[in-house]
Amino acid sequence: xxxxxxxxxxxxxxxxxxxxxxxxxxxxxxxxxxxxxxxxxxxxxxxxxxxxxxxxxxxxxxxxxxxxxxxxxxxxxxxxxxxxxxxxxxxxxxxxxxxxxxxxxxxxxxxxxxxxxxxxxxxxxxxxxxxxxxxxxxxxxxxxxxxxxxxxxxxxxxxxxxxxxxxxxxxxxxxxxxxxxxxxxxxxxxxxxxxxxxxxxxxxxxxxxxxxxxxxxxxxxxxxxxxxxxxxxxxxxxxxxxxxxxxxx
Amino acid sequence: xxxxxxxxxxxxxxxxxxxxxxxxxxxxxxxxxxxxxxxxxxxxxxxxxxxxxxxxxxxxxxxxxxxxxxxxxxxxxxxxxxxxxxxxxxxxxxxxxxxxxxxxxxxxxxxxxxxxxxxxxxxxxxxxxxxxxxxxxxxxxxxxxxxxxxxxxxxxxxxxxxxxxxxxxxxxxxxxxxxxxxxxxxxxxxxxxxxxxxxxxxx
Numbered sequence: 001x002x003x004x005x006x007x008x009x010x011x012x013x014x015x016x017x018x019x020x021x022x023x024x025x026x027x028x029x030x031x032x033x034x035x036x037x038x039x040x041x042x043x044x045x046x047x048x049x050x051x052x053x054x055x056x057x058x059x060x061x062x063x064x065x066x067x068x069x070x071x072x073x074x075x076x077x078x079x080x081x082x083x084x085x086x087x088x089x090x091x092x093x094x095x096x097x098x099x100x101x102x103x104x105x106x107x108x109x110x111x112x113x114x115x116x117x118x119x120x121x122x123x124x125x126x127x128x129x130x131x132x133x134x135x136x137x138x139x140x141x142x143x144x145x146x147x148x149x150x151x152x153x154x155x156x157x158x159x160x161x162x163x164x165x166x167x168x169x170x171x172x173x174x175x176x177x178x179x180x181x182x183x184x185x186x187x188x189x190x191x192x193x194x195x196x197x198x199x200x201x202x203x204x205x206x207x208x209x210x211x212x213x214x215x216x217x218x219x220x221x222x223x224x225x226x227x228x229x230x231x232x233x234x235x236x237x238x239x240x241x242x243x244x245x246x247x248x249x
Numbered sequence: 250x251x252x253x254x255x256x257x258x259x260x261x262x263x264x265x266x267x268x269x270x271x272x273x274x275x276x277x278x279x280x281x282x283x284x285x286x287x288x289x290x291x292x293x294x295x296x297x298x299x300x301x302x303x304x305x306x307x308x309x310x311x312x313x314x315x316x317x318x319x320x321x322x323x324x325x326x327x328x329x330x331x332x333x334x335x336x337x338x339x340x341x342x343x344x345x346x347x348x349x350x351x352x353x354x355x356x357x358x359x360x361x362x363x364x365x366x367x368x369x370x371x372x373x374x375x376x377x378x379x380x381x382x383x384x385x386x387x388x389x390x391x392x393x394x395x396x397x398x399x400x401x402x403x404x405x406x407x408x409x410x411x412x413x414x415x416x417x418x419x420x421x422x423x424x425x426x427x428x429x430x431x432x433x434x435x436x437x438x439x440x441x442x443x444x445x446x447x448x449x450x451x452x
Contacts, residue, residue: 014288015296027299035304039311046319053326055333061326068323088316096308112300116289121301125308183289 007194009187013114031112038099038112067095071236078240082247086240089129093122094236101182101228105221113231114182116175123175126239133246145245174238181231185224192217418443 017023049064071091075083104111112118134142146163192213199210426434
């Protein structure tokens with residue numbers, strides 16, 4: 001992506017139609033393609049992993065079971081007994097985002113979680129779900145949460161707007177957090193990769209110096225593996241926390 | 250390990266220093282990076298919103314497949330494992346209870362057998378004691394009878410001996426008188442005199 005002396009760090013986020021004219025007509029870019037790849041990878045992991053149905057699991061089955069238990073415990077511990085109903089949703093959310101983050105680290109791939117439209121859609125889905133569950137479980141009492149219990153009534157004109165604002169900012173922070181982390185990581189990788197190419201153009205000294213950005217990119221790759229898992233976890237656990245507030249009486 | 254990590258960090262740092270110095274120069278030399286704007290915010294591109302629609306469909310399909318098919322499969326395996334383990338534990342617990350009761354029974358039987366054996370031993374000892382006592386008593390009785398009989402015999406013999414002693418004394422006295430005096434003493438006088446003497450000597 002780096003041409004000459006300029007670094008095009010954002011070009012990697014451009015969407016291009018795949019499958020030629022058909023993709024263009026269906027607005028099918030590499031982003032939905034990677035969503036499908038991520039979904040197939042998650043499903044294949046579970047189907048192939050659980051095929052032996054062994055009482056003493058092999059490595060892949062143990063991995064699949066650990067993933068199941070991890071999200072199941074997260075959902076049930078955070079949301080409570082009602083979390084069982086939301087467990088498939090949290091599982092889908094976590095592994096959709098995790099697979100998207102990790103697929104984006106492969107060369108010639110694309111991280112659909114680096115698109116704010118996607119993360120906003122995911123965050124709004126969580127937000128709308130939590131509001132619907134709140135209204136269903138708590139009814140009109142849900143609106144009482146905007147006035148903190150025990151606060152003097154005189155402060156209501158100040159507190160209620162603040163509470164409403166903080167509630168409405170949830171999907172914003174949820175989506176921007178994931179989007180910004182992914183964009184920052186990919187821009188950094190792109191920048192240091194471009195440094196390598198630019199330094200390599202400086203001759204012998206440049207060749208020697210060009211090793212530096214490669215080393216940094218290896219470290220960045222490790223960091224991105226951490227960030228990818230962490231952001232998926234943060235998204236899932238915040239979803240659980242919002243749902244917990246929704247089902248609490 | 251720590252030293253090699255520290256040295257590798259130092260090496261990376263030494264490489265990174267010229268890079269850090271070069272970074273602002275490079276960014277300034279690349280005005281296109283800012284001017285292009287973020288493709289993510291280019292909402293005029295139909296592909297940006299298109300991926301949201303596609304994403305919604307794909308997410309829904311993934312959710313349905315996971316919640317209806319894939320996750321229940323995992324759940325079934327985990328449940329069956331839990332049941333298998335619980336069953337095995339139950340069997341083990343039952344086997345342990347059986348073994349415990351068998352050990353208890355064994356102990357009980359051992360205690361009973363010991364008590365029985367002790368009773369037998371006591372009985373045998375008591376029997377032996379009683380029979381020995383009986384034998385001793387019989388023996389004593391027999392001995393007493395024999396002693397009694399022997400005493401009777403001794404007394405008879407003594408009486409007999411004493412009876413013949415008087416006769417011998419009479420005859421001896423008569424013979425002495427005849428020898429000394431040359432006359433026979435009357436038998437009744439001799440008998441009275443000997444009787445006197447015998448009474449005086451406690452015979």
